[in-house]
Amino acid sequence: MRVKCSLLMATALAAASFAATAGAAELKKIAEIAIPGTPMDSFDISFVDQKTQRYYLADRNNKAVDVFDAKDNKFIGRAEGFVGVGMVDGKPASSVSGPNGVLVIGDQIWAGDGDSTIKIIDIKTLKIVETIPSGGQKRANEMTYDPKDQIFIIGMQNEKPPFTLMVSTKPGHKIIGKLMMPDATDGNEQPVYNPADGLVYQSIPQLKNEEKKGGVAVIDPRTAKLVKILDVENCSPNGLAFGPDGNFVLGCTADGKKMDKSPPIITVMNFKTGKVVANVPEIGAADMVAYSKKNNQYYTASRAMPEGPVLGVIDAKTNKLVQKIALKGGNPHSVGVNDNNGHVFVPVGAQGGGCSCIQVYGM
Numbered sequence: 050m051r052v053k054c055s056l057l058m059a060t061a062l063a064a065a066s067f068a069a070t071a072g073a074a075e076l077k078k079i080a081e082i083a084i085p086g087t088p089m090d091s092f093d094i095s096f097v098d099q100k101t102q103r104y105y106l107a108d109r110n111n112k113a114v115d116v117f118d119a120k121d122n123k124f125i126g127r128a129e130g131f132v133g134v135g136m137v138d139g140k141p142a143s144s145v146s147g148p149n150g151v152l153v154i155g156d157q158i159w160a161g162d163g164d165s166t167i168k169i170i171d172i173k174t175l176k177i178v179e180t181i182p183s184g185g186q187k188r189a190n191e192m193t194y195d196p197k198d199q200i201f202i203i204g205m206q207n208e209k210p211p212f213t214l215m216v217s218t219k220p221g222h223k224i225i226g227k228l229m230m231p232d233a234t235d236g237n238e239q240p241v242y243n244p245a246d247g248l249v250y251q252s253i254p255q256l257k258n259e260e261k262k263g264g265v266a267v268i269d270p271r272t273a274k275l276v277k278i279l280d281v282e283n284c285s286p287n288g289l290a291f292g293p294d295g296n297f298v299l300g301c302t303a304d305g306k307k308m309d310k311s312p313p314i315i316t317v318m319n320f321k322t323g324k325v326v327a328n329v330p331e332i333g334a335a336d337m338v339a340y341s342k343k344n345n346q347y348y349t350a351s352r353a354m355p356e357g358p359v360l361g362v363i364d365a366k367t368n369k370l371v372q373k374i375a376l377k378g379g380n381p382h383s384v385g386v387n388d389n390n391g392h393v394f395v396p397v398g399a400q401g402g403g404c405s406c407i408q409v410y411g412m
Contacts, residue, residue, distance in 0.1 A: 122392075152193070378402040
């Protein structure tokens, strides 16, 4: 009885502590941006260009990259010409759909497509001006950019084996190298360039068919060589975003159902030590993650939590969960931040009673 009472008291105190901290965060929905055209239920990565305060979303239903004003929260236009929702055996399949990853390099938008190509868009006209074959057969997926060496890096998650491609952004767009990843037995996910050491850190959901073991591949983009792999347990990482003090957050897909029922967690690691800094409980089931320097918070697009999809908010100083915001329907697995005003953008699809819109959150 004493043990049971102690456990109940500890749970109550933890809940009270979380509630108090969550109240302090005060992140609330402040706007919804309607998406014109075909109602959206298939989309992928989103990206905020901090310089121009433009928000870009890979919108498969409209076969386009959608462009939004991230300052005034309005739709601006779209760059069309992507494959859209691809089908395999009569069913929609992400492996052949596009667009997928998207980012801005100078006056161009670079995006991965479902036909295994990289498409370059003129940012003024929103027209595709060049198409680069990846050498693969399935979708060109998530990406990052090394501005120092002018190298574009993209993961080819659905290839057998998956590989990460390095492409020069200089005229001619020479293929610098292809890093094959035979040990990434469930594909490769989000790569992120780290200016502190000039290396790329890429999420690997599973290593060597071990269900509960994933990792972060550390890659030299100049040579397309693997430097090392940082092991991570019970996470199955998808998203990755750098925060303060050399830390980065992983979007763990662990949700209490997959991976031998590993409970939902979000893992924070340090690139200098290669060690886990914190495993944040009560939040996980995530795909994309983001960091706001202005708010000093991590955000998780936790689409598969047991209680339903949520936007997770983690204090990047303490690595504690401070808020969970319920999201209705729509497979919300993408998240971006405008650090000019601290606003957080979450696309929500039409399925399950979702809004087919961009939900905007702020303090």
